[in-house]
Amino acid sequence: MFKILVEKIFSLPCARKPQHMIYDSNCNALHEEHRFFRGIGMCVNAFHHKMKHKGSDTYCWEHCDMRAYPELMDDKRGFYFNSSIAEQTNVWFGSFHNICQEMTPIKYDFFSRRNDTTS
Numbered sequence: 001m002f003k004i005l006v007e008k009i010f011s012l013p014c015a016r017k018p019q020h021m022i023y024d025s026n027c028n029a030l031h032e033e034h035r036f037f038r039g040i041g042m043c044v045n046a047f048h049h050k051m052k053h054k055g056s057d058t059y060c061w062e063h064c065d066m067r068a069y070p071e072l073m074d075d076k077r078g079f080y081f082n083s084s085i086a087e088q089t090n091v092w093f094g095s096f097h098n099i100c101q102e103m104t105p106i107k108y109d110f111f112s113r114r115n116d117t118t119s
Contacts, residue, residue, distance in 0.1 A: 007034075021043070022066070
């Protein structure tokens with residue numbers, strides 16, 4: 001389901017595929033070959049990668065570790081992107097799922113900007 005959703009979103013006119021996607025189940029997505037995801041860094045949230053993924057899954061440890069992508073690391077070997085905060089934000093967005101699921105992209109953009117609490 002995740003792969004289908006992402007492919008549909010980034011196949012819209014004027015949409016560009018992301019360079020990286022950080023998602024808890026990217027290991028599962030990578031185990032299934034799908035050409036749309038070639039060239040995209042499919043990472044797992046740093047906390048989940050360390051605590052929740054099996055050490056025996058070498059494929060996941062080699063391909064889904066955020067540390068394997070130097071462009072995500074700052075000069076102090078930390079991450080430019082706080083994937084834990086992003087995950088918490090996604091949980092918050094999840095409470096709006098029923099409202100947003102039938103919205104067109106224009107209505108969703110308007111809705112998300114009106115409810116932006118960061119500005």
